[in-house]
Each structure stands twice: as structure tokens, then as C-alpha cells.
Amino acid sequence: MAADYVEWLRREGRIVIVGASLAGLRAAETLRAEGFAGELTLIGDEPYEPYDRPPLSKSVLLGKASPHHTELPHRWETDAKWRLGVAAAGLDLTARRVRLADGDEVEFDRLLIATGVRARPWPKEEEARLEGVFLLRTREDAAALYRRLKAGPRRVFVIGAGFAGSEVASACRESGIPVTVAERAGAPLVGALGGVVGAVAADLQTENGVDLRTHVTVTALEGDSVGRVRAVHLSDETVVEADVVVVSLGSVRNTEWLTGSGLGAGPRGIACDAGCRAFDFRGIVTDDVFVAGDVARSPHALFGYQFLSLEHWGNAVAQAETAAHNMICHGAERRPHLWMPAFWSSMFGVNIKSVGVPPMGEQLMITQGSLAERRFVGVYGCKGRIVAAVTFDNARWLEFYQRQIERGAPFPVEYPTLDRRPEGRRPVDADFPDPSLPTHGPMVTLSGYSPADQQLVFHPARH
Amino acid sequence: MPHASMTRRITDFANRADPYPVYEELRSTPVLHEEEGGPYIISSYYDIKALLHDPRVSSDAANLAAAGDDALASTEETGGLPPSFLRLDPPEHDRLRRIANSAFGPPHRPRRIDGLRGQMREIVTELIDAFGDAREIDVVDRFAYPFPVTVICRLLGVPREDEPRFRAWVDPLVATLDPETRRGTDADAATAAREARMQLGMYLSGLVEERAGEPRDDLLSDLVNSRGPDGSLTMMEVLSTAVLLLIAGHETTVNLITNGMLTLLRHPEILRRLREDPGLSVNIVEELLRYEPPVQLVPQRTCIADIEVRGVTIPKGSRIWLVLAAGNRDPERFEDPGRFDPDRGDIQHLGFGSGIHSCFGAPLARLETQIALSELARRLVDPRLVEDPPPYRPNAVLRGPRHLGIAFEGLR
Incomplete structure (x- = not known):
């Protein structure tokens, strides 16, 4: 019976992929490369073909690459229906339907969730709306920030010295723009690499002319009379004048649309097994819902079966390929996602x-x-x-x-x-x-x- | 077993034209150690790759000397110059290679190699035009040999009027590279080589001194005037680096081009496709680096700690041979490894090594060979081999034909 189902699925089933970025694209290509002949739909909230994000905080900010030309190369014909510019808004597991923000509904036999993450916004909404306050995740974010950097701001203030924030600071210094970086920990990159290596990153920043402030948090962003950001207030009671603020506080997983769906989805992502099958909230693995990319959280045998959430480019590719493979094969042929972070x-x-x-x-x-x-x-x-x-x-x-x-x-x-x-x-x-x-x-x-x-x-x- | 040892069979000239059956036999014992004090011979793709990235494996000439002599010892004479980065470990290796790279490639000189594209085409066109009315030529002497040496002259900044003199010094030097040749060389040839080395050294010093005062747009100028975070090179280091680029980059490229033409003539269908689509040369050159790599093995590594490979412990201080050409045809890594197939979906190879010593001149060699092969394919009318296999040079490490006689019906 099960074998027959897989054969039928491969021939004429309907697969829906929610999330049309790196993981979504690679999954779609893998499905076709491995012989999926049914109906394939990709749903993405951004109005663009899948594009590459790593350049956005590097060469794009230096004007060496255009934010509008970082499309990901297609490795395989996907022959898919693309629903771009419309977000998924809900999931009905029993009826096997994805509800879209425009009210439309898309039915599936198997679903892959690859909705990724978004930049964590500045928590005070009014301050976040000030002109000159930027996030950096999408190509539009990068295009807007690049325009401002090119215009020669007096000072850029970066909140958060993780990788993205540090890369922005690096681009500013390379362009000769004064930059202040505020970090809650004692050094940049501490969360990812620890304090010993973080101290090296701190020296790197200060020697390159970054005004690095550690052990501080930003308490307020101050605007002028016409709503442009003009200063940043810090927890040590200092005030730094800046006309551009880049909020680089990590990311938020895009799982809100799954609220009430019955999946074990939340702020830490969607838990799945090593074969990329999503868990429902009871911790029982589902048969027809798969997860890949930044939004997934899966156990890794090499690291004590701990559940890892990896916001890594290579992980998105490898997990998408594994998920796609597992979606259209029999149980015994399934592979675990064992990618080395x-x-x-x-x-x-x-x-x-x-x-x-x-x-x-x-x-x-x-x-x-x-x-x-x-x-x-x-x-x-x-x-x-x-x-x-x-x-x-x-x-x-x-x-x-x-x-x-x-x-x-x-x-x-x-x-x-x-x-x-x-x-x-x-x-x-x-x-x-x-x-x-x-x-x-x-x-x-x-x-x-x-x-x-x-x-x-x-x-x-x-x- | 009754037959000779593997070490001997690898170096045996009788196996030069087709060493691949020996390599296949070798792979059945992926870590081979035949005699006390002899080398540990590694022949499978994944093991070679792992050892090329292993921080317990040294390239330092001093460690090698301590490990004692073997059949392939001391294939390079330094002629009084300090060791080049090829024969050094970090941190000295890293410093010298970084400075050399700042004169050679991105990020400091992103157009140095690509900027030579036009000149490479001109040189190739001139060499092919010079075949004239001949209907039979030796690809080595008439084409594969003069091409890279002219390119390196342009790269270094040797004035064109000096190119013939320069080549006259390089020829006897390259001839002595081969251990077999050197062993059999008569006293006169040895004297000539010494003389050539001295002349070349003096000539290069002169060029370097000229450029120390007034830099030009060439590699020697960048080498001698580098003042980056790594400091500057001494005069001896500049010369040692220039000689490394000259010697290490020369015979290997000659062999890559010659092996390429030989392989294409043995696969006329691919030659025909290349004639119609010069873009295919990119894949052809990569597959060539797998199928007939110009550096067959790396014999100058030693280990500074015990290393376990496939259950065999290679004791600290041992000499290790990494047989790149055997790894390149390892069925554990490549499907149908003995087939020349530029359409492979995943052409990878050990042809340029890997790790910190991976071929410095790779971008140059790739571009030269792509242009050379696509132009030969385009211009030669109905080319074919005069002799198969062609006569080989004695060298087992830098393997390639001494002559490659071809016949053709004319030039396009």
C-alpha cells in the first residue's frame, strides 16, 4: 500500500513548497532531478525569484554587486507554479491545505516548509519607523542601506556585533564611513565563537577604526522634528549622534503562520526528525509535512542528538536536498540530514x-x-x-x-x-x-x- | 612476489607511457610501505586529499633531508637560493606565498592573469602560423615548449628583445630538472647548466634592481616593491620566488598542453566538438588534470607525528609519496575512472594538489592550456598522431612526452 502511494505521488501527486528562497529552490530542483513528475507549487512572500543573501551584507554594501542581481542560478528545470509576492497565512493539516494571505488556498499531498527567518526588528515600533533605521535581510533592505551609505552619512550606528552587524561595520569602514557598534556581550561574535576568539574580532574592529562599545545595550533611538533618526541612547547613559542605524539583532523564525496548525512550531523553529519530517506539537512525527533550511530544528547524531537550528547557507542546500529526496522515496531509502555545520x-x-x-x-x-x-x-x-x-x-x-x-x-x-x-x-x-x-x-x-x-x-x- | 617492487615500477621508464596499470595495482594496497626507510605510498583519492590537508604533514626541505634519500629525492636544485615556499611550512610558507600572491592574483592584482589573455592569443597565433607549409611537426618543440616560457617572460616583465637570450638560459636548466637526465649528464652539460643558472640569476637580479627604483606593471616590480603587512621580500627571496614560478610553472604547463593534444588526438570526437565550441576547453582542461595530470605524484612530504591511514600507522619522520595520478583514477571516487569524459557532472581532481600548497600558478596554467588546445583544434586541418605512444621524458614525477609528432593537412 505505502509503496503504491509513493509511486502514485511521484507520478501525479501535488507537492507544495512554502518559502521560495535558497532551500525552497534547491528542494524543487531536487524533486525534479529525482523524478517527481506531479504538480509542484512554490509559495514565497517576496515578489522575486530566489536570490542569494550572503552578498547583501558584503559586496552589495560596497557597490561591487547590485542588490538586484544576486539571483540564484537554477541547476535544474523546476517546471513549477510560482506564487510569488504572497505569503502563506495558515495550514490545515487535516484538509491538507495551505491558506494564502490573499485568501486563496492551495491543496497538497506533501508539503515542504522552508519559510526561513526574518531580521529581528527593533522592538520599539515608533523608533523603528524613524527614517534612517534599517534592517538587513532582504534585497530591498540592502538596496536601501546601500543608497544611504553611498550618500555619505555622518555616522552609522550598528546595534549588535554578530556576523551580520560586523560585516556591515566592515563595509562602512572600507567606504570610509564613521561607524559605532554596540554589543551587549564583551566582544563581537561572542555568541557564535566565544570570548577568546571574540577578543580577536574586537581588536580587528577597533584597529580598523570602528568605535566599538561592549557591555552596553541601546535604550532608545532619538528622532528629530521631521522623523529622522539623529541619536542613539545607550545603557551607560552615553548618547551617540548617528544618522543611520542598522538593527542587527539576529533573526526571528517565520512560523507565526503555523499557529494553531498542530505542528510543533514556535519561536525556535519547527522541530523535525533527522529525515526532515516535522513533529506535531505532541512530538509525533508527521508523514506528509517536511521542513528544511533556517526554520528547521533537527537532531544531529554527531552532536549528542541535540536539536540544531542552523542559519547556514550550506545547511539550507543540504537539508533541502535531503528533504526533497525523502519526500518522494520509500521509507527504507530515506536518508538522515547529517550535514556538518x-x-x-x-x-x-x-x-x-x-x-x-x-x-x-x-x-x-x-x-x-x-x-x-x-x-x-x-x-x-x-x-x-x-x-x-x-x-x-x-x-x-x-x-x-x-x-x-x-x-x-x-x-x-x-x-x-x-x-x-x-x-x-x-x-x-x-x-x-x-x-x-x-x-x-x-x-x-x-x-x-x-x-x-x-x-x-x-x-x-x-x- | 617475483616481480620488482612497486617503488621501482613507479619510477621504471618502461611504465612511463602508460603508468595506470601500475597505479591500479598500487591502489589495492592503499597505504604501501615496501621496505624499512622507504616511502609510504598513498594512492587512493580520499586518503591523498586528507593528507594534503593534514597539519601533521610537512613540506619542509629540512624535514625531508632528515627522512633520508629515496628514488625520487632532491629533484630540485636551489642553486644557492633560499628554499621557495614550495619547500617550506607555515608560517614562513604563508608569508612568502601571500606576498607572491599579492603580485599575482586577487584581491591585489585581479587582472594580472586575465590581462594576459590577448597576448597569449597572439603568441599562440604566431607559433601556429610559424608551422607554415609543414605538414608534420613536433608539438612539444614547436608549440607546447615555447608558449609557456614566452608567457612567463611577459608576466615577469622580461623585455621582448631579451626573450631569446632568456630562453637560451632556461633550456639547459629545465633539462637538468630530470633526475635521470642529471645522473647521465656529461660534464660539459653540467657546466653549461651551471653557467646558464649563473647568467640567468645575474640577468634576473638586474631586472629586479631596475624595478626596485621605478616599478612597472609587471610581477617582478610588484614582488620587489611589496610593502604590505607582511613586510618586504629580500633580494634573494624575490629571486627564489621568480625562479620557482619559472621552473615549477614551466615543464608542468608544457606537459599539460602536450598531454592534452595527445589525449584529444586519441579522442577525435571530443577534438571535433572542441573545434566547434571553444567553450568546451574549460571542461576539457579540468578533465585532463584528472586523467593525465602533469604532476603524477608528490614525493617531498614527511610527517611530524604518527598518522593513521586506513589502519596503518605511518611513523613520525617517514617520507610520504602522494600519487595524485592514482587518486585521480580511483573508482571509489570516480565512476568509470579510466574514461576521458569532459562531460562528467562533477569533474574534480588532485591535478593541482590541494591544501596550502595547491598549485600557485593554477589560474595561469588553466588559461594557457584552454587557449592552446582550442586554437590547435580550430586551426589544424585533420590532425593525427604520427606515433602512438610518443616517446616520453624519463621523469616519473613531471611526466610527459619528449616529442609529440603530428601530421595534418594544412592550417585554417
């Missing part, structure tokens, strides 16, 4: 790359190069195992460390390595912030343990 960034002329899950690391060892020279390989260890590595301008070694993580290699790294300095002989505390303290948008969040251990605790969506 990896991300990259570039700022102030430095290439930063990472594999594994650095925030799991309790200790850090600089196995090659040196923090002081800002060229190094840092290895993160947890409970006697290597769990992650980060490189500053040293990415060519990363493949080796990835294998070490995959093999559960022991930590500390006892064997000699090329270019090991005295500072790298012993592990140090990686200095991640206490996870019980509130923080905004680290690139990875960890929660739960083995799927079998999960307790039934359902919190309704609250963003």
Missing part, C-alpha cells in the same frame, strides 16, 4: 570559516598560527572530543579538522601540528556566555537531547 564570513579583510558547533565547546586550543597575528586555527573541545574548529585566514586546513570532528577525535589535541606556537600547547576556556543569560541570535541554538528523551512541553508561539 559550516559557515563563513569576511570582515575587515579577514576570512573567517568554521565547521562543527563552536558554542558546544567548553575549551579552545589554538593548534596553528596565533591569535595575536589574527591568523590561526582554533579547535573547540567538549567532554574530551573535538566538536568544532574556526579559522581566521587559514581555511585550507579546515577539511582536516572536519574529519576529526566526524571521527569523534580526542580533545585536547596532543599531537604536534605545523606552526604550533607556545600559546597553543594547552586548552583555555572558550568563554561562551552563560546560556541562561538572554542573548540575541547566535548562529546556532541548542536544545533538547535524544528524540526519545523529549518531554512533551508545548509552548504556543510567542515571538
Whole structure:
């Protein structure tokens, strides 16, 4: 029976993909490449063909690439019905229907949710509406910010020194624009890489002329009489005059439209099994609803079955391909999503790359190069195992460390390595912030343990 | 077993024209160690790739010397110059390579290589035009050999009127690269090579000194005048880097172009497609780097710690041979590995190595070979091999035909 259903689905079933960005596109292509011949519909709230986001905070802000020409290349004919510019507004699991914002409804036999995340807005709505206050997530955000940067603002103020905020600050400095960065933690990138590596990022910023303020939060954005932002008030009672403010407080998962649907969806994303099948709120896996990309949260066997939410470009591609494969094959042929977390960034002329899950690391060892020279390989260890590595301008070694993580290699790294300095002989505390303290948008969040251990605790969506 | 050791069979000239059966046998023992003090020979794709990225594997000439001699030891003479970055580990390697790169490619010189495209075409056109009324030529001597050396002259900034002199010094030097040749070389040839090396060194120093005062738009000027965060190069380091680019980039490119023409003539259907679509040269060159890589193996690595590969422990201090050409035809990685197929969906290869020592001149070699092969395909009327296999050079590491005789009906 089940086999017959899959054959029928592959031939003439209806698959709907909600979310028409990187994960949605790659899933659609994979479905066709693997022989799905039925009806395929992609629903996206942005009015554009899928486009690439990493350039938006880098080359686009420097005027080296146009925000309107970062379309993702199509690898395979999708032969799909595209419903662009209209958001999904609801899901009826029993009737297998997606409700759209314009009132229309689309029926499906199998559904893939790839709605991703959006930029976390400045919480005070009135201040957020001031002219000169920007978010950076979409190509329109990038186009608007680039126009303002080109006009030569007096000072840009960046709220939040995660990767996106740091990249914006880097683009400003490269364009000769004065910039202040405020960060609640003690250094940039602390949530993603810890305090030791964060201190290197802090030096990088200050040496490149960034006015970096740490251990502070922004208390208010002040506007002038015509509604343009003119100053930023900080928790240490200082005031910084700025005519452009970039709010870079991480992201919010796009799951509100699933409220009441019965899926286990909430502010931390949509939980799914390693085969990308969504859990309902009772923790029972669904048969016909799959999840991929930034919005998904799935257990990873290599990291103690912890549920990982990864806002990484490569994860979106790999998970979309796995989800698409699993949607149209028989149970025994299903594959687990076992992608090794990896991300990259570039700022102030430095290439930063990472594999594994650095925030799991309790200790850090600089196995090659040196923090002081800002060229190094840092290895993160947890409970006697290597769990992650980060490189500053040293990415060519990363493949080796990835294998070490995959093999559960022991930590500390006892064997000699090329270019090991005295500072790298012993592990140090990686200095991640206490996870019980509130923080905004680290690139990875960890929660739960083995799927079998999960307790039934359902919190309704609250963003 | 009765037959000779694998180490000997890899270097045996009898296997030069087709070493692939030996490599296939080699892969059945992916980590091969035949005798005490001998090299550990690695032949499978994934193992080679892993070791190229392994921070316990050293390229330092001093570590290699400590590991003792083997059949492929000391294939490069430095002639009194300090070791180039090819034979160094980080951090020295990184510093020298970064400075060299700032004179060679992005982000500092994004157009240096692409800017040579027009000149490359001109050189290729002149060389092919010079075939004249001949209906039979040697591709090596008439084309594959003079092309890259002329390009490197333009890149470095050797004035055109000096190019013939320059080439006259390079020729005997390149000839002594081959260990077999060197072993058998008579005293006169050795003296000539020494003389050429000295002359070339003096000539290059002169060029460098001229440019130290007034930089021009060439690589030598950028090398000698680099004042970045990594500091500047000493005169000896500039010379050592220039000689590395000259020597390391030369024979490899000659062999890539020659292997390319040989392979195309053995696959006339692909040659025909290339004639109609020069864009196919991009895939052809990548597949060529997999199928007939000009550097067959990397013999100068050692390990600074015990390394376990497929259950075998390679002890600290051992010499390691990475047989790139065997990995490139590993069925564990490639479907139908023995087939030359530029239409492969995932052409990858170890032809340029990988990791921090991955081929510095790769963008240059790619562009030269793409232009060379597509122009030969376009202009030669009905080309065919005069002799198959052609006669090979003795060198087992930098493998390629010494001559490639072809016949054709005319020029387009």
C-alpha cells in the first residue's frame, strides 16, 4: 500500500513548497532531478525569484554587486507554479491545505516548509519607523542601506556585533564611513565563537577604526522634528549622534503562520526528525509535512542528538536536498540530514570559516598560527572530543579538522601540528556566555537531547 | 612476489607511457610501505586529499633531508637560493606565498592573469602560423615548449628583445630538472647548466634592481616593491620566488598542453566538438588534470607525528609519496575512472594538489592550456598522431612526452 502511494505521488501527486528562497529552490530542483513528475507549487512572500543573501551584507554594501542581481542560478528545470509576492497565512493539516494571505488556498499531498527567518526588528515600533533605521535581510533592505551609505552619512550606528552587524561595520569602514557598534556581550561574535576568539574580532574592529562599545545595550533611538533618526541612547547613559542605524539583532523564525496548525512550531523553529519530517506539537512525527533550511530544528547524531537550528547557507542546500529526496522515496531509502555545520564570513579583510558547533565547546586550543597575528586555527573541545574548529585566514586546513570532528577525535589535541606556537600547547576556556543569560541570535541554538528523551512541553508561539 | 617492487615500477621508464596499470595495482594496497626507510605510498583519492590537508604533514626541505634519500629525492636544485615556499611550512610558507600572491592574483592584482589573455592569443597565433607549409611537426618543440616560457617572460616583465637570450638560459636548466637526465649528464652539460643558472640569476637580479627604483606593471616590480603587512621580500627571496614560478610553472604547463593534444588526438570526437565550441576547453582542461595530470605524484612530504591511514600507522619522520595520478583514477571516487569524459557532472581532481600548497600558478596554467588546445583544434586541418605512444621524458614525477609528432593537412 505505502509503496503504491509513493509511486502514485511521484507520478501525479501535488507537492507544495512554502518559502521560495535558497532551500525552497534547491528542494524543487531536487524533486525534479529525482523524478517527481506531479504538480509542484512554490509559495514565497517576496515578489522575486530566489536570490542569494550572503552578498547583501558584503559586496552589495560596497557597490561591487547590485542588490538586484544576486539571483540564484537554477541547476535544474523546476517546471513549477510560482506564487510569488504572497505569503502563506495558515495550514490545515487535516484538509491538507495551505491558506494564502490573499485568501486563496492551495491543496497538497506533501508539503515542504522552508519559510526561513526574518531580521529581528527593533522592538520599539515608533523608533523603528524613524527614517534612517534599517534592517538587513532582504534585497530591498540592502538596496536601501546601500543608497544611504553611498550618500555619505555622518555616522552609522550598528546595534549588535554578530556576523551580520560586523560585516556591515566592515563595509562602512572600507567606504570610509564613521561607524559605532554596540554589543551587549564583551566582544563581537561572542555568541557564535566565544570570548577568546571574540577578543580577536574586537581588536580587528577597533584597529580598523570602528568605535566599538561592549557591555552596553541601546535604550532608545532619538528622532528629530521631521522623523529622522539623529541619536542613539545607550545603557551607560552615553548618547551617540548617528544618522543611520542598522538593527542587527539576529533573526526571528517565520512560523507565526503555523499557529494553531498542530505542528510543533514556535519561536525556535519547527522541530523535525533527522529525515526532515516535522513533529506535531505532541512530538509525533508527521508523514506528509517536511521542513528544511533556517526554520528547521533537527537532531544531529554527531552532536549528542541535540536539536540544531542552523542559519547556514550550506545547511539550507543540504537539508533541502535531503528533504526533497525523502519526500518522494520509500521509507527504507530515506536518508538522515547529517550535514556538518559550516559557515563563513569576511570582515575587515579577514576570512573567517568554521565547521562543527563552536558554542558546544567548553575549551579552545589554538593548534596553528596565533591569535595575536589574527591568523590561526582554533579547535573547540567538549567532554574530551573535538566538536568544532574556526579559522581566521587559514581555511585550507579546515577539511582536516572536519574529519576529526566526524571521527569523534580526542580533545585536547596532543599531537604536534605545523606552526604550533607556545600559546597553543594547552586548552583555555572558550568563554561562551552563560546560556541562561538572554542573548540575541547566535548562529546556532541548542536544545533538547535524544528524540526519545523529549518531554512533551508545548509552548504556543510567542515571538 | 617475483616481480620488482612497486617503488621501482613507479619510477621504471618502461611504465612511463602508460603508468595506470601500475597505479591500479598500487591502489589495492592503499597505504604501501615496501621496505624499512622507504616511502609510504598513498594512492587512493580520499586518503591523498586528507593528507594534503593534514597539519601533521610537512613540506619542509629540512624535514625531508632528515627522512633520508629515496628514488625520487632532491629533484630540485636551489642553486644557492633560499628554499621557495614550495619547500617550506607555515608560517614562513604563508608569508612568502601571500606576498607572491599579492603580485599575482586577487584581491591585489585581479587582472594580472586575465590581462594576459590577448597576448597569449597572439603568441599562440604566431607559433601556429610559424608551422607554415609543414605538414608534420613536433608539438612539444614547436608549440607546447615555447608558449609557456614566452608567457612567463611577459608576466615577469622580461623585455621582448631579451626573450631569446632568456630562453637560451632556461633550456639547459629545465633539462637538468630530470633526475635521470642529471645522473647521465656529461660534464660539459653540467657546466653549461651551471653557467646558464649563473647568467640567468645575474640577468634576473638586474631586472629586479631596475624595478626596485621605478616599478612597472609587471610581477617582478610588484614582488620587489611589496610593502604590505607582511613586510618586504629580500633580494634573494624575490629571486627564489621568480625562479620557482619559472621552473615549477614551466615543464608542468608544457606537459599539460602536450598531454592534452595527445589525449584529444586519441579522442577525435571530443577534438571535433572542441573545434566547434571553444567553450568546451574549460571542461576539457579540468578533465585532463584528472586523467593525465602533469604532476603524477608528490614525493617531498614527511610527517611530524604518527598518522593513521586506513589502519596503518605511518611513523613520525617517514617520507610520504602522494600519487595524485592514482587518486585521480580511483573508482571509489570516480565512476568509470579510466574514461576521458569532459562531460562528467562533477569533474574534480588532485591535478593541482590541494591544501596550502595547491598549485600557485593554477589560474595561469588553466588559461594557457584552454587557449592552446582550442586554437590547435580550430586551426589544424585533420590532425593525427604520427606515433602512438610518443616517446616520453624519463621523469616519473613531471611526466610527459619528449616529442609529440603530428601530421595534418594544412592550417585554417
